[in-house]
Amino acid sequence: MASLAELPRAAAAAAPAAGPLVPRVVRVERVHRETRDTVTLALRLPPGDPALEYRPGQFDMLGPLGTGEVPISVSGGAPAAGTVEHTVRDVGGVTRLLCGLRPGDELLLRGPYGTAWDAEDGVGGDVVLVAGGIGLAPLRPALLQVLAARDRYRNVVLLYGTRTPRDLLFSRELDRLRRRRDVVLEHTADYAEAGWRGRVGVVTDLVGRAPFDPGTTLALVCGPEVMMRLTATALVDRGVPASRVRVSLERAMLCGVGLCGHCQLGPLFVCTDGPVVSWDTAAPLLVIRER
Ligand SMILES: Cc1cc2nc3c(=O)[nH]c(=O)nc-3n(C[C@H](O)[C@H](O)[C@H](O)COP(=O)(O)OP(=O)(O)OC[C@H]3O[C@@H](n4cnc5c(N)ncnc54)[C@H](O)[C@@H]3O)c2cc1C
Ligand code: FES
Incomplete structure (x- = not known):
């Protein structure tokens, strides 16, 4: 029987290998320390994993085994070679654990979620x-x-x-x-x-x-x-139309897929209507405090 710490891993392994809602166990391939509080994790994903199909601006939910999950944007990688990168700044509980991961360590990933920059x-x-x-x-x-x-x-x-x-x-x-x-x-x-x-x-x-x-x-x-x-x-x-300025919104998230309402900002669910939105949409909302 799986121990308490192993339960998320066991659940992910038992889950049907379909759809971006299912967390997958992935392995850290490389860690690059960017600054004193920020690292880039290159993650090895199984062939065909939906997260390899990310569009620039989208995010994944990442969770060290046995803890919570946090939204982290994709920062790069070589999807054709089976890797995606996430750059994480240590600001608290989960991000500290992510920043402490080493090559070979496993974690949970689900995604990709949200809107893209559409450059x-x-x-x-x-x-x-x-x-x-x-x-x-x-x-x-x-x-x-x-x-x-x-x-x-x-x-x-x-x-x-x-x-x-x-x-x-x-x-x-x-x-x-x-x-x-x-x-x-x-x-x-x-x-x-x-x-x-x-x-x-x-x-x-x-x-x-x-x-x-x-x-x-x-x-x-x-x-x-x-x-x-x-x-x-x-x-x-300077004359750039507000509709041609795009920003990436940040709100605390739980489900990441528009079910829980945790990330609500006015009429938007940041996880599905964002994170990338145009400035004419974002400007009137950014006076609303985060929940
Ligand atoms: C769509 C999206 C994309 C994101 N992409 C990235 C990314 O690429 N890289 C990355 O490092 N982070 C990213 N974040 C932010 C990241 O999700 C949070 O830093 C994380 O959820 C904090 O969780 P925690 O458990 O580490 O900290 P907590 O323990 O929840 O918080 C600890 C302390 O940090 C503060 N805090 C929480 N969030 C932030 C924050 N965003 N900035 C500064 N202080 C904060 C809290 O107020 C609290 O005081 C993204 C967030 C969203 C919504
Ligand atoms: S995080 Fe649940 S609705 Fe956005």
Whole structure:
């Protein structure tokens, strides 16, 4: 008989291997420490697993065995080779356990859930991605999608704000991006540190002078709520229509599939109507406090 800690694993193994509602036991293949409190987990999924079919912007529910689950966006991976990546910041009970996982460890995963960035709507125009802190992780698959079809877009601009210079995610990838002539990357840190020669200030400050044509721009914004509100307002002030600014909403979740109402925000269930919504939908709702 399974012990109490093994029960979720036993249940997942006994569940019919069909549909994105069923949690699957998956294995950690690699762990990359991004910063002092954030890691990227590359997870090995069985062939045909629905989570390999994710669209950029979607999330999975992840749960270390014998504990709860939390929503975590897909941050990349090589689905054709059977892996997906999630970048997790340690902020509490479940995320701490996720950040402590090692290669070979098992956990539960179900998904993919929610709406996507749909960056292809920007084809033929400029694409501006604005990230704050861990918000770069949900944006990364959209950025990679745009770069994979670079010639179909005009300007590609990434504006990235971190708390300190040391909080930079995907630093090697960003170094490579900086060397590209067909991408504009601007990074700013809220607080300087000794020896830092980069920009200091909030990411919103970068919107005003970034090289994009507001009339053709699709903007994708992810970060803390206040950052998204200020950034979306700055983009709209520059002339980007609110319907062409997309943000990724965050609310506490239980079911992830529109059944429990835990993630309700006004008329929306963030898990199914979001997380990605356009700014004209989000703006009037972000005054509503999280439950
Ligand atoms: C659609 C969606 C996608 C997400 N994608 C990611 C992702 O890619 N990477 C990632 O690291 N997180 C992501 N999150 C946030 C993540 O789900 C939460 O950090 C997690 O649920 C916290 O659970 P916990 O048990 O670790 O913390 P808890 O024990 O529940 O909380 C501990 C403390 O942390 C605070 N806290 C809770 N959530 C957050 C938060 N989001 N930010 C800051 N403080 C918080 C609580 O108020 C509390 O004080 C996403 C959330 C949603 C809704
Ligand atoms: S988390 Fe249950 S309805 Fe959204």
